[in-house]
Amino acid sequence: QEVKIGFLADVTGPIAGFAPGMVDAGNLAITHVNDQGGILDGQNLTSVLADSACDGGSAGPAADRLVNAENVVAIFGGYCSGATIAGANGSAIPGNVVMISPASTAPAVAELEDNDLVFRDVVPDSIQGVKAAELLLAQGVTEVGLTYVNNDYGSGLAGAFEEAFVAGGGTVLANVAHEDGKADYRPEIGQIEASGATTLVIYGYENAGGGAILNQAVEAGSFDLFVGGDGMAGEALLATRDAANLEGMILTQAAPAEGPAFDALAALTEAAGQDVNGTYVTNSYDAVFLLALAIEKSGSADREGISAALREVANAPGETILPGEWEKAKELIAAGTDINYEGASGTVEFDDVGDVAGAINYFVVEGGDVVNKGLIE
Amino acid sequence: MDELIFFINRVLISGTVLGSIYALGAIGVTLIFGILRFAHFAHGDMMTMGAFVALILASALAAMGIILPLPMGFVVLPAAMVITALLALGIDKGFYAPLRARGAKPVTLLIASIGVTLMIQGLIRLIFGSGTRQLYVGGEPKDIFRFDMEWLGGSRPISITEPQLIMFVVTAIIVVALHLFLTRSRLGKAMRAMADNAALAQVSGINTALVVRVTWVIAGSLACVAGTMLALDVALMPDLAFNIVLPIFAAAIVGGLGHAYGAIVGGFLIAFAETLAVFNWTAVLRPLNAVLPEGMALPANLALVPTEYKLTVAFVILVITLLVRPTGIFKGAST
Amino acid sequence: MPLIELKHVVAGYGGAPILNGVDIAIEKSDIGVIVGPNGAGKSTTLKAIFGLLKVTGGTITFAGEDIANSLPDKLVPRGLSFVPQEKNVFTSMTVEENLEMGAFTRRDDFSETMAWVYEMFPVLAEKRRQPAGELSGGQRQMVAMGRALMSKPSLLMLDEPSAGLSPRYVIEIFETIVRVNQEGVGILMVEQNARQALAFASKGFVLAGGQNRFTGTGAELIADPEVAKSFLGG
Amino acid sequence: MSSDLVIDVRNVSKRFGGLTAVNNCSLSVRRGSITGLIGPNGAGKSTLFNIVAGNIVPDEGAVIFDGEDVTGMKPHQLFRAGMLRTFQIAHEFSNMTALENLMMVPGDQPGEHLAYSWFRPWLVRGREIEVRKKALDVIDFLKLGHVRNELAGNLSGGQKKLLELGRTMMVDAKVVLLDEVAAGVNKTLLNDLAANIERMNRELGYTFFVIEHDMDLIGRLCDPVIVMAQGEKIAEGPMAEIRANPAIVEAYFGTPVEAA
Amino acid sequence: MSAASNAATTGWDSPLRRGLMLFALMFLIVVVVGVVQGTASILLILTQATAFALIALGLNIQWGYGGLFNFAIMGFLMVGGASTVFLSYPVNQVFWDGEGPMLLARALIAFLIGLGLVLLVRQSHRIGITGKLKTALVILAWFAAYVIYRSQIDPAAAYIEANAGFIGGLGLHPVLGWAFGGLVSAIIALFIGRISLGLRTDYLAIATIGISEILRALIKNMDWLTRGTMTVSPMPWPTPLPQQLQAAGLSIPDSFTFARIMFLAICLVILVGAFLLVQRAYGGPWGRMMRAIRDNHIAAASMGKDVTSRQLELFVFGSILMGIGGAMLATFTQIFDPSGYQPINHTFMVWVMVIVGGAGNNWGVVLGAFLIYIVWVISDPLAQLIFLNLSALTEAIGWGAIPEIDSRALQMRVFVLGVVITIALRYAPKGLIPEVVRRET
Ligand SMILES: Nc1ncnc2c1ncn2[C@@H]1O[C@H](COP(=O)(O)OP(=O)(O)OP(=O)(O)O)[C@@H](O)[C@H]1O
Ligand SMILES: Nc1ncnc2c1ncn2[C@@H]1O[C@H](COP(=O)(O)OP(=O)(O)OP(=O)(O)O)[C@@H](O)[C@H]1O
Ligand SMILES: [Mg+2]
């Protein structure tokens, strides 16, 4: 009577700060499915949560419980790349279970020998970094200081940014890694300040080191312009800070972050008391919703065939489905019409290795608000 | 001039802030070690706990509409200290005292304190969630004081925030108060006696149970001060102080375990080592560019080590200190 | 009524009892000396009186009150004081602070007592600001005794006060003990320098295997050939 | 005649901070003798022992052992060279039984090497039986038989001292350094011990170097007796001679106490 | 049987009974978890637990036998993992075809030159340079060596990272990789031990924590060697993967079971082998000597035991087991991820295993490792079960559901582990199966 989706979530450990929001977003998608007629023959879609603790060693047993004990149909997660890879190799791939990660950005995920089972709906770092570099150059910023969180996400993003920025004629005056969870980032900021940079690019997490750096950089008072990646773009960015200090701050995030799909999810999350701008919230919602669509499309709660169905429901062509439109999607699938899910995190078109290519939007803090400036050309 | 101001901002002030935090934490660690002879690993989480206690109190006051010109987290500090001290006493009674009563080895207590760490972390996250919060309740902004240095020919200001100023004052007061307590008061001397020779202290009729309680009260309230100050300076999160418990221990050890003054020295030593190791000397040496021959300009980043290795520096200092002085600068105790 | 009286005390460290019925009685004017072979239970007896281990049988009365299994922080205010055999000073604290710790349980002004102690041990007055850890063995022993006297005890218990001291200090320490006794403090001590100690003891107890073997005045015990042969080394 | 001197301390000094514990001290121990070392508390006797036995490296001077300069050598190397010491404050292995405390003493046990214990267990076993028998003999001699299974940490003060002494009987050493073994030991038992020391000296050729405050014992056993004060050797000679020296008597022996 | 081991076996009487009961209890837990979660899952848990048991055994050698406060376990696990990556990960042809090997060889030569320089200057007292001048020269030599080495390694690293990613592996058999993990750990332990074993207890503990953080920083940031934060996967298995068994015609559940049984078997063989060796050594004079050194190293030295080199022996021996265990874990999870290593999971957890199990008793330590690991794994569903019900309860009472209940419940697994630790210690402060005092009959 139940169709289970496994949530391989790094709820404890280093990213405990924002993992809960992602779990909630996934559960919101499940609620929507169940509220609008359920999955397949009106069955209940449920989630089974397992904690992978952002560590391959812990992810093994967690993923295995989902695959072998709970017999889930598909897995949403993991978040940290290490957990995703360990879960995939150890249990999901041999168990023939599809996984969609909403947050693992390491290139190694794409390199998995996965029988087309491992997907991710998060834009690889490379694209966002390049786009951000182009945007800054176009705006006439040619010298920046850069700091990134020292993990696959941060170093990938910073690497891509620096390469593109330098290639376009800019100079990265200082490139400084930071570790999450420290109390004090003044030495890091000081290094950047000392290089003479007045623009600070932060590739980190708003609710962890990145946010702390932003605060302390504001206190330092020697930067005119802040730039952040999607890890910094969250509701809390302005909630706990004086927007006047951040006036002009530029944030980049995978498109759309506006438009009908995003607005639809924004409305839904607001209704549920969640924050659509939370780190990877849109990706999480999309991942679970897509899994549900794929199960519906494959016609049975059988692991076989989900992977193929996933591409069919996610990729163009087909009738557009927006977040929350389960009833409509269910009818179309029943009628045999091809559908194409447009996610709040992007159009979500999976390529050969299961990655999405994405367009990047940018935002500017203006007059106490984060204003969406649309696609970076 | 700008170079000097930069140095003041980036090294003196930053180092002092960090050093104060480390020192406040390390004093607690070192006191507990001196009296109870075990490394209290849960001390970091006690700091976090104290900060959350302050958060609850501050939020409650703010909800009642009481807003003062000082940060609310600071205003409620005395009450928060009392509550945290009580919690510390409870933790001792519940988890450590039974082990001591059964003559457990120090390492067993250390492992028990790891268990306590896990429990505190679990509970904090259960109650408050795992996100980041601000201890500035009621939306008051953090005051930043910028001292204009133009009269000295500097183009940048010396800047310091309100919580940092408060922290300097509070740390200084605590250090002096603790010194007076330990050297002048009867109980303070009893604490020193017990740290020196617990069996003889008992034989002298010193109520050792009382001394243990006083130790926890002091350690707990200091933890609360340190946690709250840290949270005011940065932000409040469940793993706030857990992440700095290693440097705090390093500070206590470098100073010599069981030595309150050693902990203070160790705290500042570690903090300044961290700060200076990743300090970009180019910022100070830039005027040299004028005299250096063409093509020999200073690199943009002239730091001793990359920031990835910042914590490493603290530990390298630690290891070297220990190799030269195996029980810390002040010749500390050892189990 | 004796100052302290042990009647058939049984006590141990958790396993089999070490003391199997020890009887001791000391008046305020007495110097009592316990002698006996190694492992006889001499130190254990003192520890049992001082509440440092569990007494499972018999009675211990001090000035008529039962004190079995009371802890030191209750006993010291009542007038008992104990100098352990080793590690008996706070090495990191000054001489004066050591003495203060001896007076920890006192609420009244103890400056007079301290003056008395300094009078008794003039060398300590000179070194009052020096950490006790820097003193010689004999001086430490004086600090230890001074600390114990600071609570103004009516009974002072000492565990081998002369062990490891050079002959000169042994004499000094014993002289001091006699002097303290003359000031009105009952003494109960354990000694391996048995002959010397029994020579000035008013009461002597020979313990072996956790039981009394012989009891008498010091002179009687020295004179007893059996005691001398088996316990005093002939 | 260096071969006659088994220990030769030459101009040794050791300072602790501002305090000079041993001050340019020279003394020697003849092979086959029982040499006594006396002096007031804090004279530097134990420090000198620590230097001779390799526990402390002197600041200046040299220690010659059996004709060889052993300054700065590690204690375990000196043990192998035939020097054995006891400690003034008993250094027992507190979490091991009294018997094990003695069984661990003999050197060169094959079982102390991983390779032997893994691949030649029969060798280990044979040696183990011998060691155990020896240890049991020693323990009975010391009248510790009833506590041989007790953890050494739980022994009485005097029993620990006896265990300390027992170690010297577990091996054949050229020189045994005894640091106040008598303190805290019952006098009757001490008589037996003294007899045993004399026997080991006479029959087995052990050399003893003895620190003591018990003048009866020193008088009975030792010839010559060395007197140390303030880190220096101030006198050497037979006990009778030392006792006749008024300066030493005044500083060291004092006058006997009167009965109360 | 020798006298000593005789004594040990007879003295075992009551601990034996207690141990048997506890092992039976653990077996029961394994069976229950196996029934609830399925065979494949319990096999996976057991395999990782076996690796942890090996690691805990390593710590028991160091702490339980030797009293060495090693808190660098995480570092050794990382070293083991990185070593097995180097030996058993497939060959990276791009690296070998490019300039990389040549550049690295130059860096190696630079390293050797630097090392030679330092060693040479340290001998300078032979030509009459002593005291402060020598110290200054040595420091200068170290600095020069550092500069020489950096001048070669930096371009090499940059080149390799840009062109080949990282140097890849040698493609050898994973079990060889584990042995290599043990070997590299041994070398590093030798180095760490030499500089830090003179420190006492807590000071040694914090110094080793420091060293393990330094190791972590190095491994995490030497991208050319370890691929750093980018992680390395999939690590090859010594036994067939489930996929390979499926290709050979097994059903999916069977493929999991058989693949894991084979892996587990290898791990168990290693664990049992190590256990026997350790146990035999500990029961004899070697163990007695080590316990003596632990109890009082000054006296042990005066009794002719070479304390420094014996402690080093212990430290290296224990670290080898840790390195092998770390390599096993990396191979089994098929990923080497430097960011995944945390002191709390990889150092303190092992300490908990040893202390809760019973330091100084190999049976206790193995029991502790299995027990704590299983508790840690099942605390995930268990905490959820408890707290979802609790939330349902509060909802029923009308207090409303606990917000973010799923993830908050999971935070409680940490709490559950904490509770288990403190309760276990409270009732068995010397461990579940404490060290046995070897009494005579
Ligand atoms: N490790 C040390 N650190 C500082 N001072 C020390 C140390 N060891 C000994 N001393 C000091 O050196 C002096 C000589 O000490 P030593 O133990 O050698 O005396 P001793 O002659 O053996 O006296 P006793 O008869 O009391 O045992 C003493 O003043 C003592 O306090
Ligand atoms: N903590 C303890 N646990 C168990 N047994 C102990 C403990 N302390 C002492 N004992 C045992 O109690 C007995 C008596 O010890 P005690 O210390 O009273 O002897 P003593 O008469 O003072 O001897 P000594 O003259 O050697 O100091 C000894 O056999 C000893 O083994
Ligand atoms: Mg005694």
Ligand SMILES: [Mg+2]
């Ligand atoms: Mg001495």
